[in-house]
Amino acid sequence: MFGFLKSRKTQPDVAGSAVAEVVAEVATSVDTEVAVDPAPAPDPAPKLSWAQRLKTGLSRTRNVFSSQVTGLFGVGAKIDETLYEELETVLLSADVGVEATQHLIDRLRGRVKRERLTDASQLRAALKAELVDLMAPLERPLDISSNKPFVIMLAGVNGAGKTTTIGKLARRFQAEGKSVLLAAGDTFRAAAREQLAEWGKRNNVEVISSQAGDSASVIFDAIQSARARGIDVVLADTAGRLPTQLHLMEEIRKVKRVIQKVDPSAPHEVLLVLDANIGQNALTQVKSFDEARGLTGLVMTKLDGTAKGGVIAALAARFGQKQAVPVRFIGIGEGLEDLQPFRVVEFVDALFA
Secondary structure, three states: OHHHHHHHHHOOOHHHHHHHHHHHHHHHHHHHHHHHOOOOOOOOOOOOOHHHHHHHHOHHHHHHHHHHHHHHOOOOOEOOHHHHHHHHHHHHHOOOOHHHHHHHHHHHHHHHHHHOOOEHHHHHHHHHHHHHHHHHHHOOOOOOOOOOOEEEEEEOOOOOOHHHHHHHHHHHHHHOOOOEEEEEEOOOOOOHHHHHHHHHHHHOOOEEOOOOOOHHHHHHHHHHHHHHHOOOEEEEEEOOOOOOOHHHHHHHHHHHHHHHHHOOOOOOEEEEEEEHHHOOHHHHHHHHHHHHHOOOEEEEEOOOOOOOOOHHHHHHHHHOOOOOOOEEEEEOOOOOOOEEEOOHHHHHHHHHO
């Protein structure tokens, strides 16, 4: 009996082996299918709109400005002299400047009396409205349809982002179907020609430059070339310099005189590129460059840095009323799409978001 059991135990289990082979084959097949079937690619992150990028870019300003304003205008807070004094401090800390701050405080006082406001929470919307009214004269989009070629001269101190702005404007005008020519007129700063040439390559735009010629002659040649070839827009770089360098400011005046020999109406736009991080020094630069060239517009760059966006309100109070020098474009980053026309309502909305 025990021998029988022993013989049964040592018999190969043919059926079991067959089943095991089938199971192993199925498992291998399943494993192989899983291995070769790639996981679905994740959906790309949605592209942010300009309003969203502006809100993000102005986050440093908003953290200083909007959060403190919200604290002042909390529900139940009283409208009194202490509130006005604290609001004045907030506005000055946001680079709004003395003139613009006084203007806004006076306007708010007037609203409180006219509308008989008693709760500080009502002042938030009032402050937004007054900021929009103050900066509204600065919103004037650039129109390049009046001349061909339309000659735009760009000025600005070294480091303001002038060359980068030229590259972004070139791409913008190309997207509008315009042909563009660049003039490397910054013969004062080392490597300026090379930097502009790189932007020319990136945008597939020709750059007129010279190793020996001065700024005026380079821009003169570029305008002549553009006229002969039917180019729509000439973007003329000029030397970065400080307003205190009087001999260099005189060179700027020379550039304007020389190019008017080839086109008496040129330049059709004179843009000053301003680094928003310089705060109230922007007022001095605008005054000095305007005296040298007669500015027609401003480009405010680097608002996404340590800048306090209130400086645009300061510019509006000083230059936006009687002597309107509009802000044509604002920049919040290095991307080609991060330079957009200044629109006051969306700018103020981003400050208070």
